[in-house]
Amino acid sequence: MSVLVIAEHDNSELKSATLNAVTAAEEISSDIDILVAGSKSDDVVNAAAQVSGVTKVIHANNGCYENQLAESVAPLVSDLGKNYSHILAPATTTGKNLLPRVAALLNVAQISDIVEVKSDDTFVRPIYAGNALATVQSSDAIKVITVRTTAFADAESGGCATVETSDFAVDQSSAVFMGEKLSQSERPELTSASIIISGGRGMQDGKNFVLLEKVADKLGAAIGASRAAVDAGFVPNDYQVGQTGKIVAPDLYIAVGISGAIQHLAGMKDSKVIVAINKDEEAPIFQIADYGLVADLFKVLPELEQIL
Amino acid sequence: MKILVGVKRVVDANVKVRVKSDNTAVDLNNAKMAINPFCEIAIEEAIRMKEAGAAEEVIAVSIGPTVCQEQIRTALALGSDRGILVETDDHVDPLAVAKILKAIVDKEQVDLVILGKLSIDTDNNQVGQMLGALCNYPQGTFACSAEFKEGKIEVSREIDGGEQTVLLDLPAIVTTDLRLNEPRYASLPNIMKAKKKPIDFFSPADFGVDTATKLKILSVEPPSERTAGVKVESVEELVDKLRHEAKVI
Numbered sequence: 001m002s003v004l005v006i007a008e009h010d011n012s013e014l015k016s017a018t019l020n021a022v023t024a025a026e027e028i029s030s031d032i033d034i035l036v037a038g039s040k041s042d043d044v045v046n047a048a049a050q051v052s053g054v055t056k057v058i059h060a061n062n063g064c065y066e067n068q069l070a071e072s073v074a075p076l077v078s079d080l081g082k083n084y085s086h087i088l089a090p091a092t093t094t095g096k097n098l099l100p101r102v103a104a105l106l107n108v109a110q111i112s113d114i115v116e117v118k119s120d121d122t123f124v125r126p127i128y129a130g131n132a133l134a135t136v137q138s139s140d141a142i143k144v145i146t147v148r149t150t151a152f153a154d155a156e157s158g159g160c161a162t163v164e165t166s167d168f169a170v171d172q173s174s175a176v177f178m179g180e181k182l183s184q185s186e187r188p189e190l191t192s193a194s195i196i197i198s199g200g201r202g203m204q205d206g207k208n209f210v211l212l213e214k215v216a217d218k219l220g221a222a223i224g225a226s227r228a229a230v231d232a233g234f235v236p237n238d239y240q241v242g243q244t245g246k247i248v249a250p251d252l253y254i255a256v257g258i259s260g261a262i263q264h265l266a267g268m269k270d271s272k273v274i275v276a277i278n279k280d281e282e283a284p285i286f287q288i289a290d291y292g293l294v295a296d297l298f299k300v301l302p303e304l305e306q307i308l
Numbered sequence: 309m310k311i312l313v314g315v316k317r318v319v320d321a322n323v324k325v326r327v328k329s330d331n332t333a334v335d336l337n338n339a340k341m342a343i344n345p346f347c348e349i350a351i352e353e354a355i356r357m358k359e360a361g362a363a364e365e366v367i368a369v370s371i372g373p374t375v376c377q378e379q380i381r382t383a384l385a386l387g388s389d390r391g392i393l394v395e396t397d398d399h400v401d402p403l404a405v406a407k408i409l410k411a412i413v414d415k416e417q418v419d420l421v422i423l424g425k426l427s428i429d430t431d432n433n434q435v436g437q438m439l440g441a442l443c444n445y446p447q448g449t450f451a452c453s454a455e456f457k458e459g460k461i462e463v464s465r466e467i468d469g470g471e472q473t474v475l476l477d478l479p480a481i482v483t484t485d486l487r488l489n490e491p492r493y494a495s496l497p498n499i500m501k502a503k504k505k506p507i508d509f510f511s512p513a514d515f516g517v518d519t520a521t522k523l524k525i526l527s528v529e530p531p532s533e534r535t536a537g538v539k540v541e542s543v544e545e546l547v548d549k550l551r552h553e554a555k556v557i
Contacts, residue, residue, distance in 0.1 A: 069447050069474065070437065092466040098450050100402065100437035109403055111525045122526065127431050128325045132334050134524040167462045174477040175446035178462065182470035191468070195557070219557060227486070235453065237487055238470055243428070244486055245469070252556040262324060269534060273554045275546065290537035290554065293546050303543040308557070 001120055002031035004058075004081055006050055006089035006098065011038045011066065014047035016192050017090035020202055022155035024147040025088050026053050027117035027222035033082060033162070046165055046171035054161040054259035062169050067177035070098045076103035078142045081142060085120070089264050091146035091247075092191075099146050108140040115151035118242055129243040129266035149191060150249035150270060183238055190241065195252045198241055198268075199234070200226040202257020202278065202297055211301040212256060218308040224248065224268075226258045242267035257297045260285030309363040309478075310416060311354040314423040314435070315345040315370045317379045321428055327530045334528060342370065343379045346424025349484040352491040353454060355387035356421050362456050364419070365389050369412055373397050373406055377507060384502035385494035391507035398519040404512065406438035411515035413443055418479060420461065425450050425483040437481035446476040452487040504557065 087097035103110035116124035251273035276289035368383035378393035440447035448463025
């Protein structure tokens with residue numbers, strides 16, 4: 001039994017989502033390799049080699065992998081993957097874009113978003129927006145799996161894996177990378193933040209998110225939003241927490257002016273402590289909140305900023 | 309140009325599903341069923357392309373039991389030209405769905421396939437990418453915009469941290485994310501007209517696809533429920549609790 005973990009990176013930094021996938025891999029086998037497919041990605045390889053529990057880092061260093069398009073990376077992973085019993089990637093937008101393509105090339109199923117490893121062939125995954133948990137058993141020779149990052153701890157550092165290079169190259173021009181618009185923020189990333197403060201439709205206007213930002217600055221928190229706030233155009237889509245946005249599980253989640261639609265709860269109900277601030281005491285969010293404050297958010301937020 | 313859109317029949321997004329007491333599946337008895345919301349966005353996008361003169365024909369395909377005709381009829385009422393139902397009572401895994409779709413893509417010589425990025429029942433998010441691999445076509449997944457440019461299609465994608473834009477050769481696969489468009493409602497006259505539009509029926513075997521699954525569901529259980537905590541009276545009390553009781557700040 002051996003596991004190939006696909007590294008999440010931007011050619012300069014190994015993303016922490018990789019560490020969650022390695023932890024899931026450790027529950028399957030002690031024989032774990034990491035693939036870094038990129039271009040000029042030596043720093044990522046060095047970081048990956050130091051992840052505890054990793055035997056070997058495979059470095060596919062080629063211009064064709066620079067933007068990690070699935071059309072280029074999938075043939076590489078399916079070729080390398082034939083030597084493994086499991087292929088794992090974090091269930092990020094990169095992993096979700098890539099792994100089903102890999103699975104189809106290998107003619108096997110893909111298991112999405114696992115939250116628990118029961119055994120080397122049995123896994124638990126949420127369905128129906130987390131309203132049910134399915135335990136599934138795979139009889140495929142190669143199990144291709146994406147890992148819900150919030151369900152597994154970060155693998156530790158302290159490893160010293162060997163590094164091997166792969167010359168496998170993919171010549172495709174059917175998909176061409178044109179550009180990327182990434183939101184620039186000094187704040188922590190939503191999916192790895194330990195505190196998140198999110199706004200919903202109750203914020204009334206995108207401008208009012210500045211009230212959340214001031215509190216977030218005091219707490220070192222990331223800022224999120226409900227789908228309603230995104231749909232209303234208050235904030236960009238990458239703020240969205242929920243079934244259709246990001247799945248988060250911070251130590252503290254503060255929901256401000258969020259009623260608590262099923263689809264939002266699906267994205268944050270595994271948070272350790274949930275605070276709800278809403279002027280409607282009937283809002284469903286209070287049914288899952290550890291601490292509820294029935295009050296006008298426009299009064300509460302400035303007060304909160306003062307006290308913290 | 310011919311566009312193929314996928315239409316999946318799923319439980320209505322507003323229904324709170326419950327797990328059956330024997331923990332074998334979720335209980336969908338008498339549950340309201342609807343088109344998967346991401347498929348609605350796919351239909352809308354295809355119809356807009358047709359209205360803009362970029363496409364001649366929109367074909368709506370569904371895979372599932374006979375009642376899936378209802379969802380195909382809705383897709384026809386929204387403006388699709390004809391339907392294909394691949395009838396089966398089996399549960400069909402994403403890979404088998406992709407294989408069936410590939411056979412239809414080949415048979416119909418489709419130029420663009422638009423699918424929802426995921427269905428809100430199984431939450432897999434796989435079929436578009438798998439179809440891309442099987443057809444060796446490029447994929448624009450989680451699309452928030454799609455525009456034809458000189459015989460190609462430019463797709464902006466929702467990614468963690470922002471947006472990515474890719475330019476794809478045709479034929480291509482696009483999977484929809486929420487911001488791509490706002491689907492319209494079907495008008496009564498169009499619902500009446502849709503009844504006359506053709507639907508062709510096939511079985512998975514007609515396309516040589518075996519729906520036997522390699523993924524066995526051992527059990528389906530409800531998640532652990534959170535219970536409501538306490539209401540606090542003031543911001544001071546809240547901060548005090550977070551500091552000294554929960555110890556999270």
